[in-house]
Amino acid sequence: MEFNTQISHFLYAFFFFLSFQSVFSDSGTIGINYGRIANDLPSPPEVVQLLKVQGVTKVKLFDTDSDVLTAFSASGISLTVALPNEQLSSAASDQSFTDTWIQSNILPYHPNTIIEAIAVGNEVFADPQNTTQFLVPAMKNIYASLLKYNVASSIKISSPVALSALQTSYPSSSGSFKSDLIEPVIKPMLSLLQQTGSYLMVNAYPFFAYTANTDTISLDYALFRDNSGNIDSNNGHVYKSLLEAQIDAVFAAMGAIGFNDIKVVISETGWPSMGDENEVGASQANAAAYNGNLVRRVLTGGGTPLRPDEPLNVYLFALFNENEKTGPTSERNYGLFYPNEQKVYDIPLAAAGLGNMMNGSKSQVVAQPPAGGDASVGQTWCVANEEAGEEKLQEALDYACGEGGADCHPIQPGATCYNPNTIGAHASYAFNSYYQKNARGSGTCDFGGAAYVVTQPPRFGSCNFPTSRN
Known part of the structure; x- marks a missing residue:
């Protein structure tokens, strides 16, 4: 183990700070989907305060509820609402229907409540009620009504599209829309977006692709963790994350039918913290890794390999766990927060939260207990993520025991926690020492994906891992 690393880590932190300062001018945005299919959520005014504390400035709704829109008045938070x-x-x-809809649902609130977009429908092509034929005419009428009431310049129209609208998505450069959708709806919709200066909303969930293809898609690739990447054989682009590959497939599909200049907003993406037995990968640690790494990826700037100069703009799904949603267990466990406003896990949602990266932690991932638990449930420990590989674990271990100030004496030869003499066991002890010494603070258990939080005390031989109360 090498402890004399202070100088190298200081230089790393210094140069990282310089790069950190420079990239934010080209960074993307992080918003959150605020769904309300639950009977135990905070009131809308309480939700607004929660979002402001977290530094969230963009929220996507699934309706135009009057109480919600009123609560966001003068909040400074921009809304996407939905028909x-x-x-x-x-x-x-x-x-005349859309005129009345705009008069009732938009004009009484905007601009005191900032409404920046209307999502016309949601994943319409997958709607079992077969509403596809109505989509473009509805969008056109909504836009005409916005023009009529002089708010078209400040409110965009779009419609969230599921990735199931693609006929081909791999490799990304071969992306194409389903042939039966192109002429009747895709081309007219994209033409309208182009004419109105709007963007395409895309709902993209690497979780679904991973759970269906665990034999061919690595978890690291799905979670934005370090991996060897996938090379697009058509153009040589290297993809380090599944989400970027999915979005480039959409860009390629639009380009294939002559629309190369339309931007994309990722209107939904997320990862569940709990799932059924067959929902492989649904866990608190993976949800924290996906969303935490995605936020860092977005806020540090840059686009996809196909459009590197277009920052990513993303709405995470979702704000709360929603207990009345139907379907598999995962559907009720996408929330970043429990209904009591306690975090399911701790990740940054705004640029200010990324400052912890300079403490040797590249994203904030801290598991939190569910509401109503006893005090013992709230104790957490930090352990090594052995999937990160020995090289990354050793680098993080050196930092924790060196500049990080962790108490690593118990893992020296002959000491109480030396055995088992493995990189994983030693790194877990050092990471936990650092985590506890820093009061289990946000961002103190990640080490660039080399660690994660657990809610049960680690067991490595006879070694006892300290807690903040020791």
Whole structure:
């Protein structure tokens, strides 16, 4: 073990700080989907305060609830609101309907409540009610109504599209839309977005692709962790994350039908903290890794290999665990927060939170207990992520025991925690010492993906891992 690393880590931190300062001018944005299919959520005014404390400035809703829109008045938070699928037929058939809808759902609130976009429908192509035919006419009528009431210049229109709209997504450069959608709906929709200066909303979930293809997709690739990457054989682009590959498949699909200048907003993406037995990868640690690494990726700037100069703009799914959602267990466990406003796990949601990266931690990942638990449930420990590989573990171990100030004497030869003499056991002890000495603070258990938080005391031989109360 090498302890004399202070100088090298100081230089690393210094140069990282310089790069950190320079990239944020080209960074993307992080927003959150605020769903309310639950019977135990905080009131809308309480939610607004929670979002402001977290530094969130963009929120996507799934309706135009009056109490919610009123709560966001003068908050400084920009909203994307929605016209639901069940209203598409009415919106498509008669502009008087969309006139009334705008008068009732937009004009009484905007601009005191900042409404920056309207999502017309949601994943319409996958809607079992077969509402696809109504989508573009409804979008056109909504836009005409926005023009009529002089708010079209400040409110965009779009429609969230699921990746199932793609016929081909691999390799990314071969991305294409389903042939039966292109002429009747994709081209007219993209043309309208182009004419109105809007963007395509895309719902992309690497979780689904990973769980269906664990034999061919690595977890590191899905979670934005270090990996060898995938090379697109058509253009040589190297992809280090599945989400970027998915988004480039959408860019390629648009380009294939002549739309190369339309931007994309990732209107939904996330990872569940809990799932059913067959939902491989659904865990608190993986959810924290995916969302934490994604936030860091977005806020430190840059685009995808196909469009490197276009920053990523992302809405995480979702703000809360929603207990009345149907379907598998994962559907009720995408939240960043429990209904009591306690974090499910701790990640930064704004640029200010990334400062912890300079403490040797590249994203904040701290597991939190569910509401109503006893005090013992709230204790957490930090352990090594052996999937990170020995080289990364050794580098992080050197930092923790050196500049990090962890108490590493118990893992020296002959000491109480030397055995088992493995890099994983030694790194776990050092990481936990650092974590506890820093009061289990946000960002003190990650080490660039080399560590994660657990809620059960680690067991390595006869070694006892300290807690903050020791």
